[in-house]
Amino acid sequence: MKVTVFSSQPYDERALRQYSPDNINWQFLPQKLDLLSVAAAAGSDAVCVFVNDDLSATVLQKLSELGIFAVALRCAGFNNVDLTAAKKLGVKVMRVPAYSPQAVAEHTVGMMLCLSRKFHKAYNRTRDNNFDLNGLLGFNLYQKTVGLIGTGRIGIATARILRGFGCELLCVDPIENPELQQLGARYVSLSELYQQSDIISLHCPLTPQSQHLINEETLAQMKSGVMLINTSRGALINTKAVIQALKSAKIGYLGLDVYEQEADLFFKDLSDQVISDEVFQRLLTFPNVLITGHQAFFTKEAMAQISQTTIHNLLSFSRQQNSGNEL
Incomplete structure (x- = not known):
């Protein structure tokens, strides 16, 4: 499966690649997901996003039009996601409920x-x-x-x-x-x-x-x-x-x-x-x-947990299974 990672930093790429199986094709993008950047996810099966990415109804609509029906959050909070719109569009949203x-x-x-x-x-x-x-x-x-x-x-x-x-x-x-x-x-x-x-x-x-x-x-x-x-x-x-x-x-x-x-x-x-x-x-x-600049989560242990749970969520979606972390 192909996954486009928005708001990606070098440490995100290192951690996700470290725990990733060979059957995930990653595309890492530094820009945040919004209405202007969403087109960059074309051809992907899923997007992977962080706390400041825009998952409003309009962006989710664009994702669905691109044939993308999975959003993997690299965080626990989901205040940036319009869950009502996601449900209507059939977009599955998964999070990392606990990472250290x-x-x-x-x-x-x-x-x-x-x-x-x-x-x-x-x-x-x-x-x-x-x-x-x-x-x-x-x-x-x-x-x-x-x-x-x-x-x-x-x-x-x-x-x-x-x-x-x-x-x-x-x-x-x-x-x-x-x-x-x-x-x-x-x-x-x-x-x-x-x-x-x-x-x-x-x-x-x-x-x-x-x-x-x-x-x-x-x-x-x-x-x-x-x-x-x-x-x-x-x-x-x-x-x-x-x-x-x-x-x-x-x-x-x-x-x-x-x-x-x-x-x-x-x-x-x-x-x-x-x-x-x-x-x-x-x-x-x-x-x-x-x-401090949203640093509280940033430890080796937390990055490992975020990456492993995110990959578990994505693989579960690809197998048409529930990961247990759906919203």
């Missing part, structure tokens, strides 16, 4: 530690032979109250790590997980989580209901100086509202691995270009903001 939740959880806690202990600032200072500790005063995670919004695989993995630090855990999720309750976590209302948490970490999917979950109204309920971490989806946060909260010191620390308009920025080297996104540029001016 520990990778994202460890990155999440790493961002908390970096912000709380100012590792990034200390690193830059010592490279300049500046060993002054003024301005580097941090705080302990021990006995801090951490609010986890979303307790799926990644939320649970994050909770396990934070319990090791001696944190108190408050959780919000439509489905309460007994394992977390055994760890001593409490499920509470969103309002209580906002009011009681020293640190808030987002681990929920992006849906119409959760879009801009963090906004002016919810920020107003939070403690002054709260730490906010987002390693889930950028549109969970109203960025302009967060900037105002940074200016007023309502948010004391902000860690982002995702950004609402990241499709035009992340996974690219823009170091020699002027970035026109003024909102993103404003975020970079704050000394208490740490941003």
Whole structure:
């Protein structure tokens, strides 16, 4: 079978080829899938896409017209896919539901530690032979109250790590997980989580209901100086509202691995270009903001799992079988 891989990076190609059988003919394209690039998939049996590719109804219609009825997501989230249109068109959409939740959880806690202990600032200072500790005063995670919004695989993995630090855990999720309750976590209302948490970490999917979950109204309920971490989806946060909260010191620390308009920025080297996104540029001016470029998932173990599951999904489709990962 022929598979066109959109938004492909060299590491994607290496990992997919490493675990691929000989009967998959790969076509790797760096551009993202959208209405302009979809024609490049002509002659393929399936397309393989990532978080910022466009799987809207119009693009899915074009895929079906090209005779392509399989979409393999190299990720767990599917907010970029019009599932209703896919079902009507008979396009099968398959995802990777779990690829090392520990990778994202460890990155999440790493961002908390970096912000709380100012590792990034200390690193830059010592490279300049500046060993002054003024301005580097941090705080302990021990006995801090951490609010986890979303307790799926990644939320649970994050909770396990934070319990090791001696944190108190408050959780919000439509489905309460007994394992977390055994760890001593409490499920509470969103309002209580906002009011009681020293640190808030987002681990929920992006849906119409959760879009801009963090906004002016919810920020107003939070403690002054709260730490906010987002390693889930950028549109969970109203960025302009967060900037105002940074200016007023309502948010004391902000860690982002995702950004609402990241499709035009992340996974690219823009170091020699002027970035026109003024909102993103404003975020970079704050000394208490740490941003990574959708890196939380990016470990050897996760890449292996993504590749193996993606190939399993594609081979199952070619055999007219269900992989178990269909949406």
